[in-house]
Amino acid sequence: MYQYDQFDQTLIEERTRQFRNQTQRFLEGKLASEEFQQLRLRNGLYVQKLAPMLRVAIPYGMLSSNQLRKLAHISRKYDKGYGHFTTRQNIQFNWPKLEQVPDILEQLASVQMHAIQTSGSCIRNITADPLAGVANDELEDPRPWAEIIRQWSTLHPEFNWLPRKFKIALSGSDHDRAAIKVHDIGLRLVRQQHRTGFEVWAGGGLGRTPIIASKIKPFLEKEHLLTYLTAILRVYNRLGRRDNKYKARIKILVKALGANAFSQHVESEWLTLKNSPDTISETNIDRFRNCFSKPDYLDLVDESISNDDIPESDCQLWLKHNVLDHKMSGYAIVNIALKDIGSAPGDISAAQMDLIADLADTYSSGEIRVTHEQNLVLADVRQSDLITLWHSLTTAKLATANLGLISDVICCPGGDFCSLANARSIPLAHAIQSQYQQIQEIVDIGALDINISGCMNACGHHHVGNIGILGVDKKGLEYYQISVGGDAGEQTQLARILGPAFPEQDITQAIERLVQCYRQSRLPQESFIQTFNRIGIEPFKTAAYPGTTA
Amino acid sequence: MKKLIAVDPSTYSAIDINPRKQPNERLLALADYLKLSTLDRARQVVLLEPDEDIDAVFEAIGEPPIIALNFPNFFDGRPFSTASILRQRYAYEGDIRAVGAVRVDQLEQMYRCGFSSFEIDDDPLSNTLVSAVQFFSYHYQSMISDSADRHACNSHNTAKPVPGP
Numbered sequence: 001m002y003q004y005d006q007f008d009q010t011l012i013e014e015r016t017r018q019f020r021n022q023t024q025r026f027l028e029g030k031l032a033s034e035e036f037q038q039l040r041l042r043n044g045l046y047v048q049k050l051a052p053m054l055r056v057a058i059p060y061g062m063l064s065s066n067q068l069r070k071l072a073h074i075s076r077k078y079d080k081g082y083g084h085f086t087t088r089q090n091i092q093f094n095w096p097k098l099e100q101v102p103d104i105l106e107q108l109a110s111v112q113m114h115a116i117q118t119s120g121s122c123i124r125n126i127t128a129d130p131l132a133g134v135a136n137d138e139l140e141d142p143r144p145w146a147e148i149i150r151q152w153s154t155l156h157p158e159f160n161w162l163p164r165k166f167k168i169a170l171s172g173s174d175h176d177r178a179a180i181k182v183h184d185i186g187l188r189l190v191r192q193q194h195r196t197g198f199e200v201w202a203g204g205g206l207g208r209t210p211i212i213a214s215k216i217k218p219f220l221e222k223e224h225l226l227t228y229l230t231a232i233l234r235v236y237n238r239l240g241r242r243d244n245k246y247k248a249r250i251k252i253l254v255k256a257l258g259a260n261a262f263s264q265h266v267e268s269e270w271l272t273l274k275n276s277p278d279t280i281s282e283t284n285i286d287r288f289r290n291c292f293s294k295p296d297y298l299d300l301v302d303e304s305i306s307n308d309d310i311p312e313s314d315c316q317l318w319l320k321h322n323v324l325d326h327k328m329s330g331y332a333i334v335n336i337a338l339k340d341i342g343s344a345p346g347d348i349s350a351a352q353m354d355l356i357a358d359l360a361d362t363y364s365s366g367e368i369r370v371t372h373e374q375n376l377v378l379a380d381v382r383q384s385d386l387i388t389l390w391h392s393l394t395t396a397k398l399a400t401a402n403l404g405l406i407s408d409v410i411c412c413p414g415g416d417f418c419s420l421a422n423a424r425s426i427p428l429a430h431a432i433q434s435q436y437q438q439i440q441e442i443v444d445i446g447a448l449d450i451n452i453s454g455c456m457n458a459c460g461h462h463h464v465g466n467i468g469i470l471g472v473d474k475k476g477l478e479y480y481q482i483s484v485g486g487d488a489g490e491q492t493q494l495a496r497i498l499g500p501a502f503p504e505q506d507i508t509q510a511i512e513r514l515v516q517c518y519r520q521s522r523l524p525q526e527s528f529i530q531t532f533n534r535i536g537i538e539p540f541k542t543a544a545y546p547g548t549t550a
Numbered sequence: 551m552k553k554l555i556a557v558d559p560s561t562y563s564a565i566d567i568n569p570r571k572q573p574n575e576r577l578l579a580l581a582d583y584l585k586l587s588t589l590d591r592a593r594q595v596v597l598l599e600p601d602e603d604i605d606a607v608f609e610a611i612g613e614p615p616i617i618a619l620n621f622p623n624f625f626d627g628r629p630f631s632t633a634s635i636l637r638q639r640y641a642y643e644g645d646i647r648a649v650g651a652v653r654v655d656q657l658e659q660m661y662r663c664g665f666s667s668f669e670i671d672d673d674p675l676s677n678t679l680v681s682a683v684q685f686f687s688y689h690y691q692s693m694i695s696d697s698a699d700r701h702a703c704n705s706h707n708t709a710k711p712v713p714g715p
Contacts, residue, residue: 014687015686066714160659161627163627273638
């Protein structure tokens with residue numbers, strides 16, 4: 001993975017010192033609260049319902065085992081012994097003390113981590129395919145490019161005060177595991193006449209007004225990546241709306257101008273930027289590529305593990321659902337689902353962090369990846385170690401074999417923690433997970449993403465859930481609106497609202513009616529979303545509201 | 551009370567440029583500025599609001615020695631782009647002045663985008679913080695005022711790796 005040099009290290013240490021000074025001035029009453037708010041947000045610090053919340057950047061989801069151990073240490077020393085992985089591959093601490101945050105940042109800097117631009121109206125942490133470098137359908141490893149963008153966007157002086165937050169996602173495969181079309185900018189590595197470049201998408205996003213991005217450039221030569229991004233950001237910074245925060249994202253600008261006109265604005269801005277000093281030289285591209293060289297894979301052959309070798313059915317299920325093919329023979333990709341019933345989706349205890357760090361060292365390449373489904377990945381596990389690894393994970397309640405299944409619920413922190421939320425989301429996730437505990441039943445239902453957001457801001461990405469649940473406030477009571485048919489994958493489609501919202505106690509029954517509708521309507525081998533795409537929303541509406549003519 | 555400071559590009563340090571060179575110098579809104587004769591314009595400073603389209607305006611104002619860009623509030627980031635465009639696209643070499651809600655925590659970002667003078671609060675705290683014009687030793691972008699040897703991306707090849715992470 002990327003290793004800091006003296007420049008990178010100096011920069012984050014200086015940022016920590018700068019933030020310490022800003023915090024001190026605020027605590028001494030020398031910095032107005034509305035100014036400190038904007039400054040602390042640009043360093044990942046929110047003030048939430050119960051305590052501040054610190055969001056730490058995990059660039060494109062890559063962590064070393066030592067970094068994970070440091071996160072465990074921070075959660076023990078400065079928090080309540082756990083952390084929460086988000087849908088944007090970051091980690092949040094829910095209970096730090098404001099005056100201790102500079103100390104936490106110092107601890108992070110000692111392992112080449114930071115909280116720069118994890119909130120505020122600026123360019124946020126770059127997200128990418130969590131299977132980068134190991135997926136067998138990959139055109140090119142996106143991580144060197146993600147790191148180039150990370151550096152360029154870090155403390156960019158022109159784009160630190162944008163109309164609104166700005167999210168960039170990157171994929172190196174045809175199969176989109178980074179949801180690039182629901183980002184402010186989505187980039188996909190493509191090849192044209194043996195040359196690498198980017199397909200550029202802009203204006204996607206979830207939140208209050210979900211919109212699928214428009215393709216604004218089919219092929220951008222790789223060396224021009226940063227100058228072209230500068231052009232997009234400059235157009236947005238100048239023309240994006242600042243009068244209404246709900247209309248301030250780039251998606252509203254792209255929609256208002258139309259994708260073609262927006263693209264022309266960008267092209268004309270780019271004319272004066274193209275070939276400027278931020279053009280990336282071949283030497284630099286090579287240098288970044290070398291930072292992500294392959295681990296020393298052994299020359300192995302694929303193992304054939306028969307079910308007779310594995311007496312435990314739980315292990316068989318785990319191998320089937322949580323273990324994916326690796327591009328190297330003899331290796332496998334292991335998903336660790338942080339979706340154990342009883343803890344919030346994405347939550348992880350300090351002890352679990354330490355254990356996973358050790359397992360990554362013993363059984364994988366010492367690296368851990370965070371996925372936008374709030375799970376973790378050990379990317380380079382030898383197939384011959386799989387069963388031993390499963391035993392270790394089971395002991396720590398980390399072997400839930402539900403990856404991509406109905407109980408693998410994606411969920412924001414909701415009203416239990418977040419001051420923006422209309423409703424709680426974690427208890428709902430628990431209710432759904434408790435309803436679907438019979439593994440035969442879960443497996444029979446098959447691939448089904450349930451995404452829960454506690455409010456319109458859509459941190460649980462409910463618009464792209466096969467079943468999406470949105471918390472709404474009805475005269476002070478928590479209600480939940482259900483939508484169906486969203487897809488964060490290759491097809492990227494937005495879910496459609498079924499009808500009136502449900503009170504909390506009726507939600508699990510409504511979900512079950514939708515599941516039954518699918519099971520009764522499906523063709524052999526057809527997944528929930530495939531059935532939905534074939535039969536449409538009407539049968540689901542009828543099922544969701546029995547006794548009414550929906 | 552406000553005071554005006556500038557950055558000495560050879561040392562990156564802030565220098566006081568009060569009192570103003572022209573005693574009658576005033577900031578004039580674009581519409582008022584355009585009504586003046588060429589001779590009168592020379593004694594005034596044009597003040598551009600963030601929603602004014604610099605591409606439409608630049609020729610009309612005729613390359614004055616000073617262009618002031620207003621920050622109506624400290625979180626309006628448009629003047630950062632306007633300054634960058636003035637330097638990059640129009641190779642403007644005059645003084646770009648930041649006025650309005652100018653905060654010392656933003657001086658370095660402003661300077662790197664091409665601002666060369668700043669109207670800031672004249673109080674002891676601001677005075678101690680103006681050294682923030684050059685807080686960071688390195689940067690990842692090639693902005694107009696950045697010296698190449700402080701550009702981390704270009705210099706990576708010469709840098710020592712830090713053990714870990």
